[in-house]
Amino acid sequence: MSRxxxxxxxxxxxxxxxxxxxxxxxxxxxxxxxxxxTVKMPxxxxxxxxxxxxxxxxxxxxxxxxxxxxxxxxxxxxxKENNIKELxxxxxxxxxxxxxxxxxxxxxxxxxxxxxxxxxxxxxxxFEITKIIPNVTDDAIEEASxxxxxxxxxxxxxxxxRPVQLDDRVHYVAEYxxxxxxxxxxxxxxxxxxxxxxxxxxxxxxxxxxxxxxxFEFEIPNNKKVLYRVTIKEIQVKxxxxxxxxxxxxxxxxxxxxxxxAIKNQIENNINSQAYLYHKSQIxxxxxxxxxxxxxxxxxxxxxRAILRQIMNERNKSQAxxxxxxxxxxxxxxxxxxxxxxxxxxxxxxxxxxxxxxxIEATEDELNxxxxxxxxxxxxxxxxxxxxxxxxxxxINYKRAEITEQKVVNFLISKVKTKEELKTEKEVxxxxxxxxxxxxxxxxxxxxxxxxxxxx
Numbered sequence: 001m002s003r004x005x006x007x008x009x010x011x012x013x014x015x016x017x018x019x020x021x022x023x024x025x026x027x028x029x030x031x032x033x034x035x036x037x038t039v040k041m042p043x044x045x046x047x048x049x050x051x052x053x054x055x056x057x058x059x060x061x062x063x064x065x066x067x068x069x070x071x072x073x074x075x076x077x078x079x080k081e082n083n084i085k086e087l088x089x090x091x092x093x094x095x096x097x098x099x100x101x102x103x104x105x106x107x108x109x110x111x112x113x114x115x116x117x118x119x120x121x122x123x124x125x126x127f128e129i130t131k132i133i134p135n136v137t138d139d140a141i142e143e144a145s146x147x148x149x150x151x152x153x154x155x156x157x158x159x160x161x162r163p164v165q166l167d168d169r170v171h172y173v174a175e176y177x178x179x180x181x182x183x184x185x186x187x188x189x190x191x192x193x194x195x196x197x198x199x200x201x202x203x204x205x206x207x208x209x210x211x212x213x214x215x216f217e218f219e220i221p222n223n224k225k226v227l228y229r230v231t232i233k234e235i236q237v238k239x240x241x242x243x244x245x246x247x248x249x250x251x252x253x254x255x256x257x258x259x260x261x262a263i264k265n266q267i268e269n270n271i272n273s274q275a276y277l278y279h280k281s282q283i284x285x286x287x288x289x290x291x292x293x294x295x296x297x298x299x300x301x302x303x304x305r306a307i308l309r310q311i312m313n314e315r316n317k318s319q320a321x322x323x324x325x326x327x328x329x330x331x332x333x334x335x336x337x338x339x340x341x342x343x344x345x346x347x348x349x350x351x352x353x354x355x356x357x358x359x360i361e362a363t364e365d366e367l368n369x370x371x372x373x374x375x376x377x378x379x380x381x382x383x384x385x386x387x388x389x390x391x392x393x394x395x396i397n398y399k400r401a402e403i404t405e406q407k408v409v410n411f412l413i414s415k416v417k418t419k420e421e422l423k424t425e426k427e428v429x430x431x432x433x434x435x436x437x438x439x440x441x442x443x444x445x446x447x448x449x450x451x452x453x454x455x456x
Contacts, residue, residue, distance in 0.1 A: 001017065006111070010294045011088065013114050016096060017110050024107070027066040028055075031063075032058075041057075074112075075091045078114065087115065088118075088298060089115055093110040095109070116296065117296070117349070118294055120293045122354060125412060126416070126417065129418055129419070130278075130282065130418070131418040132275035132278060132279070134267070134272060140424060141260050144266075148263070149247055154246075154251075155169045157234050158237055162211065164208050167194065167237070167238070168193075170192050172188075172191075194208065202218075203218060214231070215231040215232070216230055217229055217230070218230050244256055271423065271425050274425075279409070283409055300345055307333070308333060354408050362399075362401075362404045367399060370403060
């Protein structure tokens with residue numbers, strides 16, 4: 001085996017490594033023997049398939065494993081000899097021939113790329129940001145209270161003998177049976193609001209025109225074996241005479257003050273949630289000004305490819321909607337987003353080093369809570385979501401990195417100098433809207449893009 005360094009560009013080095021044909025053949029045979037241990041094939045006992053058959057059947061896989069093994073061992077020697085502390089990415093290689101392919105029966109020559117992690121010292125957290133403090137006024141609480149009562153009105157049972165109409169809230173029970181056999185454990189006792197959005201639903205159509213104690217049989221669409229015997233128990237209408245005090249107590253609050261206290265807490269939470277984005281943007285701006293170091297080319301290129309994939313996904317969606325497509329080339333797009341890409345990579349290393357120095361990490365409980373919230377938001381896809389994360393460790397690592405980043409930002413907010421400003425929810429929303437518009441105008445892309453982890 002021979003190797004030579006052919007180039008150095010900042011943190012990236014390239015080596016030409018050549019493996020003699022006899023070494024390659026020995027490694028391929030060893031990889032074939034390893035593969036044969038797990039191969040199952042009709043006519044052979046498990047693990048007893050002959051080596052020539054295994055080599056023939058799994059030729060590409062075995063060859064790839066053998067070359068990977070040779071390159072990996074040599075890279076480990078290079079890393080050790082050059083005292084490389086940390087790699088930015090796993091070393092990559094291409095075959096050093098016109099076709100970039102393995103050529104059987106010949107020496108194998110590859111070009112290996114090794115990128116090191118940049119070295120830099122963390123600076124004191126002595127910059128200043130404007131910190132938003134929630135300003136929840138009595139008028140804001142009063143307005144929110146009215147909106148809650150309007151959007152989630154109280155209902156009262158009607159006294160007159162009339163049928164179900166639009167905007168009624170209907171209390172019904174449904175007795176379950178399957179192939180004529182009842183099962184009380186699957187009975188339903190529930191409410192449904194009848195309105196314009198669901199009036200064409202087959203179940204709602206059955207309700208309309210029925211009175212209290214009227215009943216009907218309802219078959220589940222596409223499952224004629226299941227039958228529900230439905231009985232209307234009560235018809236309710238909006239109670240427009242209810243007072244705020246009555247509304248509060250009928251919705252589980254001890255008093256109107258407790259109800260308004262809950263509203264205040266919710267508004268404060270909304271403000272703090274939005275304010276986090278504003279605080280983060282200031283911290284990012286300050287860190288970008290503080291740090292300037294060389295970035296690993298392979299990591300930057302990887303980020304470029306990720307952004308191009310995101311843009312391509314957005315183009316496909318636009319095309320599907322009949323919208324006019326952006327005709328910029330990949331090179332033009334990379335140039336447009338170059339500053340964003342470099343900033344994102346730089347910040348990744350800064351956040352990572354702060355997390356390491358301050359011993360900040362995402363706990364398993366925090367990770368589980370994030371995944372549970374995702375499942376709760378889309379319960380109909382719960383099994384697919386679980387399966388997706390089980391089969392995609394990189395997606396789990398992405399979520400873990402998101403949590404760690406948020407904790408680092410919160411840590412910095414607690415450490416840097418702050419100038420406090422009282423702001424209402426409306427003022428914060430306007431501030432964030434302007435901030436997002438500015439990012440769009442500067443060519444920013446969605447840093448929390450989920451297209452690469454979409455569950456379909």
